[in-house]
Amino acid sequence: MSIERAMEILRKYPLCDHCLGRLFARLGTGLSNEERGGRAIKDYLLMRIHERILNEGLSDELLNDVRALALSGHEPSIKFLGNMGGINVSPAKCYVCGDAIFNRLDEWASAIANSLRSLGIEFRSFRLGSRVPLDVLNRELSITTEFNISSAESIKRELNRELGKRVSAVLGVPFSREEPDVEAVIDVSTGSVETQVMPIYVSARYRKDHRLVNEETQVRWPIDRVIQAYGGAQDVVIHAGGEDPRGGARVLGNGRPVILQIVRPSKRPDVNDVSLLLKDSSYDITLNNLSRVRASAVVRMKARVRDYVITYRVLAITSNSVTDENIKSLHDYFRNRQVVQVFRRGRRVRKRVSMVYELDGRVVRGGKLVEFLIKCQGNLYIRGGFVHGGFGSVEPSIAGTLGFNVRPVEIDILNISD
Ligand SMILES: [Zn+2]
Structure with a gap:
């Protein structure tokens, strides 16, 4: 994609400096701003035509090219035609933006700044968005498609950047694409501004x-x-x-x-x-x-x-007496043991597998009050699940393994490693 292609485009569509410059934005013209970029391309094209006129003499082809440049609002080309014998060309409206967008940047920037100020809150960065009429976007797309241009920047991007610079200067707050404190979106066809405070x-x-x-x-x-x-x-x-x-x-x-x-x-x-x-x-x-x-x-x-390792302390009342042998066999059995939990909601059945890494216990009093220390995966349901057995929905469980009822009365989370 060379800059000569620009002449081809202008022969067919009058484009303002912004809309022409954007088509070549990513070609590395060395000009950061589309307006200057578009203007520089037009200057260059006129210079080339001038050179050819000096070498080859004036032809209809070259005259029409200067006319196309003049139509796109290029002042030196308008002057050039005027000097050549009183040919008057008045610029046409830009095919893409209709000259109705880039001359209103200051007006919109102050509307945005006012909306953000009227939030009455503290913010240290902002982000801008814009709603551009669909027909503008479609015309922009039709040109990049017709001329197979891959170096174009979108009108929204230029608009947001140009507005961002101006709003930033007015408010003294930087523009931030990621994680801004507030956001403003301007609707270009109505000029209305919506704001949002980011959490x-x-x-x-x-x-x-x-x-x-x-x-x-x-x-x-x-x-x-x-x-x-x-x-x-x-x-x-x-x-x-x-x-x-x-x-x-x-x-x-x-x-x-x-x-x-x-x-x-x-x-x-x-x-x-x-x-x-x-x-x-x-x-x-x-x-x-x-x-x-x-x-x-x-x-x-x-x-x-599910990757958390949680250590629980559970105090439980049992229906039968628990012996030290019971505790020891629970300890041995539940070393790195997989536990399957079944969840039923209506006719849907879901299974979840969790690990119990370690289980210790101590009979507190009379054999029917037991303190357990359980180290397990974070997604294991403890109270009505692993300790109580959940009426058979958790397998294996403490109650199921002991063969009698175990009812938790106190649960503490002693530690969560994540
Ligand atoms: Zn334009």
């Missing part, structure tokens, strides 16, 4: 040091603190790596991995400052090890749950 994601470990009677209220405490830290965010959604066993289980050790999604934050403080706000030992739920993460971390965390 903040913070990973943490949460611990529950006591069995909570009123868990809702307790959980509310760190959430309210986080909302406050982010300047009165709209909400905080907690994404947890795995579920806690119900019934007030404690979560001890290094705690459970969670990611907090802070919805519509007004302030964007450093996570270390947020950590300080969360340091209050009088509450039973604590959030530690805070760090900023990307949105994609949520999916990654959820996918890793």
Whole structure:
């Protein structure tokens, strides 16, 4: 694809400097800006024609080429024709953009800046998008297809970049394609601007040091603190790596991995400052090890749950007396043992295989109160599952192996390695 091809295109379609420059944007003209690129190509084409006129004399072919350049709004070509004997050519509208886009950049940039300002929140980066009428996009596509051009940059890209530069200059905030704090999308046909405040994601470990009677209220405490830290965010959604066993289980050790999604934050403080706000030992739920993460971390965390190794402490009441021999045989049997859990929902049956790595136990009192330590894969259901047997839906289980009922009364997570 050579620049001579540009003359072929202009003979058929008048294109403004932007729309011509974009077709050759990736040819490495050394000109960063399409407008300058398009103008430079037109200058070069006129120079070549001029050279040929000097060598070969004026022909209709060469005159028509200058006319095509003049039609595309190239001032030197218009002047050239005027000087040649009073040929007057007034420029035609650009075939792609209709001259209705690039002359409004400043106007749109200030509309975008105003919309972002009126959010009334703190942001340190922004991203821009634009909606361009379909017929403009179709005309652009028809040219690149007709002339088999692979070096073109899309009009949206140029528009977003040019608007981005201007908005950035007005607000004094950088443009960011990835992970911006806010986003604005302008509809080019109406000039209306839509804005969006991007959520903040913070990973943490949460611990529950006591069995909570009123868990809702307790959980509310760190959430309210986080909302406050982010300047009165709209909400905080907690994404947890795995579920806690119900019934007030404690979560001890290094705690459970969670990611907090802070919805519509007004302030964007450093996570270390947020950590300080969360340091209050009088509450039973604590959030530690805070760090900023990307949105994609949520999916990654959820996918890793099955690779967690969780150590549980379970206190259970049994229907028959448990002996030290029982404990020993459980210990030997459940060393790196696969457990199959069957889940039924309606007519659908799903199976999940999990590992129990280690099991230890101790008879606490009277033979019917037993404490178990279970080290297993993160996706093993403990309470109604592995300990209780889930009425035959978990195989093998502690109850199934002992041959009598085992009912968990207390469950603690002692450690989660992820
Ligand atoms: Zn144009």
